[in-house]
Amino acid sequence: MKYIKLVIEIADEYQESLIAELFDMDFDGFEQREDSIVAYITKESLGIGDREQIDQLLGAYPGDGYIKSEEVVAEQNWNAQWEQTIKAQSIGQFFVKPTWSQASVPNDKILLEIDPKMSFGTGYHETTRLMLEALAKLLEGGETIIDAGTGTGILSIAAIKLGAKEALAFDINEWSITNTKENILLNGVSEDITVKLGSSEVIADVAAVDLIMANIEKNVILSLLDDFIPALKQKGKLLLSGLLETDLDQLKEELKPHFEILEVYHENEWIAVFAKKITS
Structure with a gap:
């Protein structure tokens, strides 16, 4: 079987979001590089309309994303190649x-056993590491949590293993729901985490929680803020990432007057923001 190999120029911070969209278009394999994605799809599956759709997707992101090159290649074991790049690692606790x-597993570490679909939520990205390290500092035990845009479920699993009472994890991608369910089973926390397909409508009728965490992307986070406010208890907390340092000023403005920022965590150009709800 022949495959089309597309090299797509796109800034690092938008790669995971674009991969999720390409995954829904039946692309079979991905490689993430600095400022580009290499994506593979069967030759029969990629038509002229699909190329136009990719151009439209790229046009929705800031910057000058474009298809840099296209070539026909022989079939390969994409998953085997990709799995070779995923290594075990220590992240905080x-x-x-x-x-x-x-x-x-080191004796002093909490095991998170995560088999990700493609490159999502492996812990390799700075934002995932920031969220995991922040959770370990912030959770006291017994919290109820919403995990928006759960990806692999890694953050919900981590929260439960740190002593949170229960979590509701949701995502708009079916692959994410499947993968999250697989991972919560691997980690023995399936009774503590509810997984739902959809966006913020799935939390509309849920009892207010102690913490909402979202490691997504700035524009998606901003679009969800109005729905997060009623979903949080009085003095409930937000933990947000998928954010660059350059996003901080805008985020501060959008969080007013409903939230007070308590802490900002940094790794390279990425940040995680911890805030408290200050209005009812």
Whole structure:
């Protein structure tokens, strides 16, 4: 079988979002590089209309994303190649590893066993590390949580293993729902995490929670803020990432007057923001 290999120029901060959209278009494999994505799809599956759709997707992102090159290549085992790039790693109090890793878990670490679909929520990205490290500092135990845009479910799983009471994880992507359910089973926390397909409408009738966490992307986070406010208890907390340092000023303005920022965590150009609800 022949495949089309597309090299797509796009800034690092938008790659995971674009990959999710390409995944829904039946692309089979991805490689993330600095400022570009390499995406693979069967030759029969990519038509002229699909190329136009990709151009439209790229046009929705800031900057000058474009298809840099296209070539026909022979079929490969994309998953095997990709899995070779996913390694076990320590992140704060956690040890994150896929099931195929033979790495030993350090005695002082909490195991998060995550088999991700493609490149989402592996812990390799700065924003995931920031969220995991912040959760370990902020959770006291017994909290109820909403995990918006859950991806692989890694943050919900981490929260439960830190002592949170229960979590509701939602995502708009079906692959994410499937993968999250797989991962919560791997980690033995399926009784503590509810997984739902959809966006913020799935939390409309849910009892207010202690913490909402969202590691998504600035514009998506801003679009969800109005729905987060009633979903949080009085003095409930927000933990947000998928954000660049350059997003902070705008985020501060959008959070007023409903939230007070308590802490900003940094890694390279990425940030996570911890805020408290100050209005009813």
